[in-house]
Amino acid sequence: MRSLDNAVEVDALTRVFDVSDPWLNRMIERKPRRTLRAVQEVTFTVPKGRTLALVGESGCGKSTVARLVTGLYPPTEGAITFAPGRDGRPMMAQMIFQDPHASLNPRWKVGDIIAEPIREFRLRSGEAATAARVSELLTTVGLSPDDARRFPHEFSGGQRQRISIARALASEPEFLVCDEPTSALDVSVQAQILNLMRRLQDQLGLTYLFISHDLSVVRHMADRIAVMYLGRIVEEAATEDLFADPQHPYTRLLLDTIPDLRAPKRDRAPSGGEPPSPLNPPPGCAFHTRCPQAVARCKLERPALTPRADGGRVACLLAQ
Amino acid sequence: MTDPVLEIRDLTVEFPTRRGTLTALDAVSLSIRPGEILGVVGESGAGKSMTGMAVLGLLEPPGRVAGGEIRIAGQRTDGLSEREMAQVRGRTVGAIFQDPLTSLNPLFSIGRQLVETIRLHSPLDRRAARTRAIELLKQVGIPGADERIDHYPHQFSGGMRQRVVIALALAGNPRLIIADEPTTALDVSIQAQITALLRRICKEQGAGVMLVTHDMGVIAETADRVAVMYAGRLVEIGPVDEVLRAPKHPYTRGLMGSIPALGARVERLAQIDGAMPRLNAIPPGCAFAPRCPQATAACALTKPRLGPAGAACILLEGEAA
Numbered sequence: 001m002r003s004l005d006n007a008v009e010v011d012a013l014t015r016v017f018d019v020s021d022p023w024l025n026r027m028i029e030r031k032p033r034r035t036l037r038a039v040q041e042v043t044f045t046v047p048k049g050r051t052l053a054l055v056g057e058s059g060c061g062k063s064t065v066a067r068l069v070t071g072l073y074p075p076t077e078g079a080i081t082f083a084p085g086r087d088g089r090p091m092m093a094q095m096i097f098q099d100p101h102a103s104l105n106p107r108w109k110v111g112d113i114i115a116e117p118i119r120e121f122r123l124r125s126g127e128a129a130t131a132a133r134v135s136e137l138l139t140t141v142g143l144s145p146d147d148a149r150r151f152p153h154e155f156s157g158g159q160r161q162r163i164s165i166a167r168a169l170a171s172e173p174e175f176l177v178c179d180e181p182t183s184a185l186d187v188s189v190q191a192q193i194l195n196l197m198r199r200l201q202d203q204l205g206l207t208y209l210f211i212s213h214d215l216s217v218v219r220h221m222a223d224r225i226a227v228m229y230l231g232r233i234v235e236e237a238a239t240e241d242l243f244a245d246p247q248h249p250y251t252r253l254l255l256d257t258i259p260d261l262r263a264p265k266r267d268r269a270p271s272g273g274e275p276p277s278p279l280n281p282p283p284g285c286a287f288h289t290r291c292p293q294a295v296a297r298c299k300l301e302r303p304a305l306t307p308r309a310d311g312g313r314v315a316c317l318l319a320q
Numbered sequence: 321m322t323d324p325v326l327e328i329r330d331l332t333v334e335f336p337t338r339r340g341t342l343t344a345l346d347a348v349s350l351s352i353r354p355g356e357i358l359g360v361v362g363e364s365g366a367g368k369s370m371t372g373m374a375v376l377g378l379l380e381p382p383g384r385v386a387g388g389e390i391r392i393a394g395q396r397t398d399g400l401s402e403r404e405m406a407q408v409r410g411r412t413v414g415a416i417f418q419d420p421l422t423s424l425n426p427l428f429s430i431g432r433q434l435v436e437t438i439r440l441h442s443p444l445d446r447r448a449a450r451t452r453a454i455e456l457l458k459q460v461g462i463p464g465a466d467e468r469i470d471h472y473p474h475q476f477s478g479g480m481r482q483r484v485v486i487a488l489a490l491a492g493n494p495r496l497i498i499a500d501e502p503t504t505a506l507d508v509s510i511q512a513q514i515t516a517l518l519r520r521i522c523k524e525q526g527a528g529v530m531l532v533t534h535d536m537g538v539i540a541e542t543a544d545r546v547a548v549m550y551a552g553r554l555v556e557i558g559p560v561d562e563v564l565r566a567p568k569h570p571y572t573r574g575l576m577g578s579i580p581a582l583g584a585r586v587e588r589l590a591q592i593d594g595a596m597p598r599l600n601a602i603p604p605g606c607a608f609a610p611r612c613p614q615a616t617a618a619c620a621l622t623k624p625r626l627g628p629a630g631a632a633c634i635l636l637e638g639e640a641a
Contacts, residue, residue: 057507156595157364186363186534191578191589198588213508216537220580220589239585257512259537260582261564274477274510 006045006083007091007175007207008069013078015039015064019279036279038064040231041078043305046175048083051201051208053222053239055215055254059278061231062211066179069209070095085174091207094173098180100160104152110163111148114138117171137166142196158189165196169204179211194220215258219243227251230278230286233305237312247308247319249291285317293318323394324351325496325528326375330388331398333367333374333552335599337382342599344370344383346552349626352496352528357519359543359560360532363596367552368532372498374398375530376415377405393495411441414489414527418501420481423488424473430457430484431469434491441492456487460517479510486517493525500532515542536579540564548572551596551607558630568631571608606634 020026020033039061046052054062067073069080070093085091097103104113114134117123124130135145141162152160161181168176181197182190194217200206212218218225219239226236227250235248246252273290276282282289288298297317305313333345345367352358362368373379375390377397390398392412397405409415417423425433434453438444444452450469457465460483473481482502489497499518503511519542522529531543539546539560546563548556548571556569567573577590594611603609609619614635624632 057509158595187536188363188575188578188592189595191580191591192593194580195588195591215508216580216582219582219585243582253509257509258582259512259535259541261536261540261576261579262581264540264560274479275507 005047007048007050008083008093008209009045009081010065010069011043011079011081013039013042013065013068013080014076015061015068015073016076034279037231037281038278039068042228042231042233044226044233044236046207046209047223048174048207049201049205050223051210051221053210053212053218053225054228055212055218055225056228057213057275059230059275060228061278062213062228063179065228066095066177066209066211069093070177082175091175092171092173093175093177094168094171096161096164096168096176096178096181099184100157100164101184103164104160104167106152108151109148110138110150110152110155113152113163114148114167114170117167121171123170123172133170137169140169140200141166142192156189157185158192161185161189161193162196165193165200169200174205175207175209177209177211180213181210182217183212183214190217197221215254227254230275230281232286232315233313234287234316235312235314236305237308237310237314241308241310241312245310247314248287248316249293249318250287253290285315322354324353324391325393326350326352326530327391328371328375328388331371331374331385331390332387333370333379333383334386335383339600343386343602344552344599345374347388348549348552348554349388350547350554350557352530354495354528355523355526356545357522357529357531357543359539359546360530360549361534361536361539361546362549363534365551365596365599366549368534368549369500370552371549372415372500372530372532375496376409376413376498377402410437410494411492412495414492414494414497416482416485416489416497416499416502418504420478420485420505421473423485424481426473429470429472430476434469434484434488437488437491453487453491456490457484459490459521460484460487461513462487478506479513482506482510482514483517486514486521490521490525495527497522497527497529498532499529501534502531503538504533504535511538512541518542536564536575548575551602552599553607553632554626555608555633556631557626563630568629568636569608569633570612570614570635572631574611574613606632 015038017036017038019036021031056062068075082090111134114137115130118130118133124133134148138145138147143162182193210221222239224238225242226233229250235251246255276289284299284301285303288294303315303317305315308314329349330347331345332347335342335344360368385398389396397408431453435449438449438452454465454469462468462483503514543560546560547554550571556572567576574592592611605620605622606624609615622634624634626632627637629636
């Protein structure tokens with residue numbers, strides 16, 4: 001299904017981490033090696049100019065996927081293929097991180113932070129052209145060219161996230177991985193950043209892989225949504241289809257638990273249970289320990305992703 | 321009409337610094353009745369946590385209460401000595417903080433921490449205190465409480481740990497519970513469990529709860545009334561339904577518009593441009609005036625007071641009369 005319309009294709013991606021105790025402990029305490037399967041057989045494509053969101057709770061592997069796609073971790077198995085970009089070479093991916101306080105070097109001036117990728121990739125010849133490009137980038141993200149001379153601590157959280165975005169755009173990427181870009185921000189500032197990201201996507205034709213735990217933000221940003229649970233995609237569909245007809249019980253649980261401002265569900269009985277440890281995932285369908293509809297078969301058989309009627313995919317024995 | 325468990329009148333908190341005195345809370349007034357959950361929302365630095373800390377008597381020096389009064393269950397607590405305040409904390413007021421990992425001592429089993437807290441506030445002996453501890457753990461919904469009581473904090477998940485912290489806060493049977501971002505460190509599905517637990521405990525025990533959070537969703541699902549703070553001032557207060565459905569203050573309106581809705585997707589979110597002023601640069605009139613789309617010349621000069629309509633905005637003063 002390789003197609004030139006897809007910016008990135010991810011095929012059966014698996015990442016295993018070795019979380020064993022140190023060698024001496026293993027020898028003395030006779031403990032076996034332990035591995036954590038953070039991401040298992042994850043397959044998805046992101047069409048050019050579109051946004052795919054990965055959602056799930058902490059530990060579901062969504063951030064690991066982000067790091068695999070940007071090459072910060074090598075995959076254990078599987079392949080990630082980027083489509084050719086504007087210059088014919090594979091598209092370049094860049095990342096926007098969650099915490100704008102931790103992802104900017106406090107000793108560097110903003111101008112140098114943004115100029116680093118330009119200098120590194122020799123995208124402009126000469127300092128004058130680089131400085132002009134930095135000013136242009138700062139203006140694009142809604143800051144002033146004068147801000148290049150200031151240090152990160154002089155900016156608020158929202159402004160710092162704008163600087164992160166300017167830095168990510170500096171290498172002229174066509175694909176951006178955004179790992180919880182607004183979850184460290186206040187809501188009124190979150191709206192500014194989300195609006196900026198939508199505008200940049202329209203102007204520059206960017207493709208986003210958007211990682212978030214916040215379904216209301218995801219609904220605003222994404223064309224398609226993939227829901228992850230314990231390292232696997234359990235359901236994937238176009239945003240409107242997923243909200244209109246969630247077929248996996250976990251997706252339903254997530255949709256049910258997000259507080260809705262306009263129609264608060266005050267008296268609903270909260271669903272019980274917590275995600276199991278990814279170190280020791282349950283057999284069969286990983287969700288059966290919390291699933292209200294689970295039957296005996298769910299404990300034995302791991303459901304495969306099967307097509308939904310609307311072109312999405314769902315991994316549930318009962319949805320078939 | 322029962323007496324409020326918490327009454328704050330014109331509370332002002334100041335931080336004297338070398339470059340002048342910063343006003344972190346500016347004449348904040350609110351009250352909480354027994355069995356009521358008051359949500360306090362605002363952006364970082366708006367003073368919502370500061371309000372909770374002032375009530376608990378835990379302001380970081382050089383911060384100090386510079387004016388106004390705090391009454392907990394009828395007793396005036398601002399100006400109490402540290403020793404007297406320690407008597408009030410735990411017994412009359414319980415506290416739940418954001419990160420359950422830092423509010424529990426990792427070196428002691430949760431049973432030991434609970435028993436210590438219970439015995440500090442009541443004359444029970446060790447055995448009776450342990451029975452009471454198991455009771456508390458059951459009450460906050462920890463399965464297998466008689467076994468789990470001997471476990472250490474790291475053996476619990478985040479949600480379960482927060483339940484333990486709630487059990488600790490309940491140990492002294494407090495009349496008032498200050499919950500500062502109790503669900504922020506938790507996943508959404510766990511968050512719903514904890515807010516439901518808070519509501520249940522508040523109704524069962526008749527305790528008043530001050531729920532400090534930045535998350536409007538949590539407020540919508542948990543609180544009875546809500547107080548909106550901006551730059552150290554209370555800008556709007558009222559029943560949750562009214563404030564969320566028909567916000568009066570321009571800041572609250574902007575805030576509500578900037579939250580992506582679940583129901584429908586819009587092309588562009590309403591945004592409030594700019595950022596909240598820093599404490600050393602709060603404008604003389606209305607603190608929101610520089611960002612307010614409806615601001616008039618008068619807004620920059622007159623500091624608005626919280627009117628009978630429940631909002632501090634001079635543009636609304638005509639309407640309320």
